[in-house]
Amino acid sequence: MSKQARRGLLGISLVLPSFLILVLIVVLPILGSLKESLTNHSGGYDLSNYKYLFTDKLMRSNIIFTLEVTIASTLLVLVISYVLAVYMRFNQGMAVNWIRRMYMIPIFIPSVIATYGLIQLLGNRGWAARILYHFGSESFPRIIFDMKGIIIANLWFNIPFTTMLLGSALSAVPNSVIESAKDVGAGKLRIFFKLILPLTFKTLLVASTFVFMGVIGSFTAPFLIGPNAPQMLGVSMEQIFGVFQDRQLAAATAFFTFLMCSFVGYFYIRSMIKEEGMRSS
């Protein structure tokens, strides 16, 4: 056997154990749920579960609600995080130092705890309502058990993470490049659109992929904070499985969400593979 073939074999044998675990706990269950989702109530195979997903009024409103929450959360997270990260990259001072010291904390707080804290803070008799009461506001907007609550929770979970990704990408933009652009007379806006945005565009794609995937399949926050109807698909999936015992429909819902994630993931993987190709050549 040639040396190269031996190295290749060694590579595969190092990767194989973790890949086999992946097959056992992720790939097989996904295939199982695909098969389940195509099974109809009389035991044959057809698309009836998917048809139900798109024709049932409640399920349709759940899908629309989930997409609305996901898209609104993703866009808000990206815009706020980008502004925050760019500001932190190019400014110094007390405020920036404080934010830099604190912003990564939420990434490590368990989601159950954060959601619980948000409920206590923003509930209709929560701390925020109490404080506003002393400033003369009698009524407090309904945030918990509403779409607003889910979006706020998503911002809480995802802004720190996204700011971290973007911050790391922005710190890789060399100061000298920006200085020399300034020297040839480029304005702030021009530097942003011609230099900073293109150099960080890939990370923006990475961030939007993970925020999208995280929000669309989320369970804890919408389960504890969301309204009873319409529901996010993660919550509705759990209910279909746990309360209605309809495994096939739950599987179809899961698989539909997976297809949405695959669509976003496709662009992510394409951009990553391009990068990998450049490395090895």
Place this chain on the structure above:
Amino acid sequence: MKWYLKSLGPKKIIEFVALIIFVIFFMGPLLNLAILAFTGNWNYPDMLPREWSLKWWKFVFQQEGVSQSIALSFLIATIVTAVSIVLCVPAAYAFARIRFPLSKFFLFSFLLTHAFPKMGLYVSIAVLFYKLGLMNTLLGVILIHIINVLMYMTWIPTSAFRNVHTAQEESARDVGASPFRVFRSITLPMAMPGIIVASIFTFLNSLDEAQGTFLVGVPNFRTMPVVMYGIISDYPAYAGAVFSIILTAPTIILLLAAQRFVSADVLSSGFQIK
């Protein structure tokens, strides 16, 4: 007051307002829980509680199963971290240093763990685990916890190994060090910060995992977050707040201890191939 604001200039004022919003939004929920945990009674609409007390701490620790759940969570998190290091670090080394067929396919396959909705995945896994007899076993719970961390645990060390310059390894080889010796005394120590961050992430993730454990491990394996779900629904907010602090404390301690390793750059490498 007015002249003071004027002397600061608009930029400083905007910065200050942004900082206040940031602190209220991100720290408010946590601060609120910290106050609630030491409250005896807090009537609406008082801004702060009038009665402070430690009685809810006593109450929580008297609950059956709380101290066992803490011990169990740490045991499981330790096993999960050890197992995933053994599984993923060799793979990461292979991705970084060895050219082999289909390496891109293997590398990106770990993204699947994040692409399929967790709830749907857990339901399918439960079906599979029933067939394999893994329901309500320690092995089943550990496998469920590994799902969440396979990706970081592979990608962060991959990028850490890639950042070790091959020139250094080669010069050690030139003076006659064996491949194993080079790995042990050059490659591994230089990639260590990345491996440490990935391990911390894994440990914390396992400590926090609730949904999967609930589905696969109950009733035998009640970890801290599983108990937390029960406390949220059954007891007053004060008890929930106390338990939140107990559940968050290890996270804070571990992060403070590992502060010098945990950087945005290293963490970011867990989500992209750099």
